Amino acid sequence: MKSEPLLELKDVTHEYRVGGGLGIVGRSTIKALVSVSFSVPSEKPVSIGLIGESGSGKTTIARLILGLLEPTYGKVLYKGKSVSEWLRKNKLAYLKEVQPIFQDPYSIYNPFYRVERILKAPLKKLKIVNDGKAIEDMIISAMKDMGLRPEDILGRYPHQLSGGERQRLMLARILLIKPRLIVADEPVSMIDASLRAIFLDQLRVLKDKIGASCLYITHDLDIANCVADSLIVLCQGNVVEEGSTNEIINEPLHPYTKLLLSSIPAPSPKARWKDRMQLAEATSLSEQARVEKGCIFWPRCPYAMDVCKKERPPMIEVEPGRRVLCFLYVK
């Protein structure tokens, strides 16, 4: 029997309510997510890449998992219980198990706390350890593991650290908390390209060390390819494809995924991604119109059929764990 997933999104739709502006009256809603379903298994630690263009709903998913937003429809379940229930009844346990890594770590640190206090605070709050000496030993060892020199850093304030050091501090914090699930939202987009590989490697070491699963959010397929065992592709708030990273990179099914892949340089001139290049030329990435009826991708899709303009495509499970939201795969 399959065990209960660690995390499960069931038909999650999220609408933001926004007011008018610049003389535009009235309120409207922005549908950021449409019937999103996926799960993170609990049997063993996995790394799942959540990939999509800007505005596709990636951060909205992260915020729903972290309980910073409530879904408009559908459910976000952690170990079978809704996130809102966890936060109401067992908040500390949830914070211990599910930890974020943000794009800009500066925004989550209290600017008036020195690094020492930043690292001690969660250990005390989440009741991980109480003994002062044990806390100090743990902090020093976690910092060293993440390539930070405690003697240089412990007495500094967050603004006295480089961007890369602040990111590694976040990794040290996670190493101390030892969550089951890490939700990493574009963690390397604000650090220097030369430091990215080091950070991603440290994240991998960290995950293996504590046996955590990771939902890694990025718009960069190259990075997703490095860090993720499997991928979930988001397009305008819809999951359009899911499968192992290998399968998706080598044989993308959804025309949108093919388009995403075509923006990565092909490995050789005789690229097997040739047809994807042609697809990119045939469509426009800048076309961002939200489609109310039919498939959200049809205006950009070179394979669009009549039915695509009229009906929402079904999610087809081509094989276990390999799903695509497209009429092309209806048998």
Ligand SMILES: Nc1ncnc2c1ncn2[C@@H]1O[C@H](COP(=O)(O)OP(=O)(O)OP(=O)(O)O)[C@@H](O)[C@H]1O
């Ligand atoms: N607080 C908000 N109020 C209203 N609309 C929002 C809000 N946050 C996000 N949106 C809208 O919801 C949609 C999804 O946004 P989201 O931030 O989840 O995208 P994203 O995939 O993380 O994009 P990016 O790659 O640029 O970070 C976008 O259309 C965005 O404009």
Ligand SMILES: [Mg+2]
């Ligand atoms: Mg985002």
